[in-house]
Amino acid sequence: MRKSKKLSILTLITLFLVSMTPDRAEAKHYEFLNQIRFPVDHIKAHFYDDWKEKRGNGNRLHLGLDVRAPKGSKIVAIADGEVNTVSYNPLSGYYIAIDHKNGWMSLYVHLDDDVIGNDNAGGKSAAFAKDFKKGDFVRQGEVIGFVGNSGNAEGTVPHLHFEIQYLGTSQDIYEYVLQSWKNYQKGKLFPKNTMTLLIY
Numbered sequence: 384m385r386k387s388k389k390l391s392i393l394t395l396i397t398l399f400l401v402s403m404t405p406d407r408a409e410a411k412h413y414e415f416l417n418q419i420r421f422p423v424d425h426i427k428a429h430f431y432d433d434w435k436e437k438r439g440n441g442n443r444l445h446l447g448l449d450v451r452a453p454k455g456s457k458i459v460a461i462a463d464g465e466v467n468t469v470s471y472n473p474l475s476g477y478y479i480a481i482d483h484k485n486g487w488m489s490l491y492v493h494l495d496d497d498v499i500g501n502d503n504a505g506g507k508s509a510a511f512a513k514d515f516k517k518g519d520f521v522r523q524g525e526v527i528g529f530v531g532n533s534g535n536a537e538g539t540v541p542h543l544h545f546e547i548q549y550l551g552t553s554q555d556i557y558e559y560v561l562q563s564w565k566n567y568q569k570g571k572l573f574p575k576n577t578m579t580l581l582i583y
């Protein structure tokens with residue numbers, strides 16, 4: 384009897400602590416974040432922890448992670464999922480959102496809209512890897528689009544504004560993306576079959 388009471392108090396405390404951290408998803412869902420793939424396929428990609436950095440003269444907080452990479456670098460799906468939105472607006476430029484189920488959504492923003500010699504003339508075909516439609520299935524690692532600076536990123540260095548939302552709320556994902564980046568680098572430096580040759 385006493386034991387179950389103790390247990391329920393512990394449960395209440397846990398629930399309280401979870402409710403105190405709105406930017407963090409419940410622990411049981413960290414599994415998804417631990418398995419994501421780095422969203423840009425380019426060894427010269429770089430980023431730092433810019434979560435909630437002040438932007439726009441301090442008027443807004445940055446809710447996402449900017450990954451800088453050469454213009455036209457491949458953007459890949461971080462996990463299996465279904466295309467939720469493929470669109471354009473003046474702020475985001477060309478963007479795509481992928482639904483990974485169980486509340487998780489990844490967003491890829493400011494995709495490329497340029498063609499060499501004619502800024503902004505690339506349109507949709509420069510931004511996306513193919514003519515994606517809502518409901519299309521995408522595999523983890525599949526190329527979905529290309530790094531650029533469309534929307535309000537025009538004039539900044541080409542970068543992917545990357546976001547992972549849980550139940551519609553952007554999450555602080557820096558640590559998870561950093562881990563996926565380390566895995567990506569490892570894969571580039573030690574591709575399958577050569578690993579044994581390189582380690583003495």
Ligand SMILES: [Zn+2]
Pocket residue numbers: 445447448449543544545
């Ligand atoms: Zn951004």
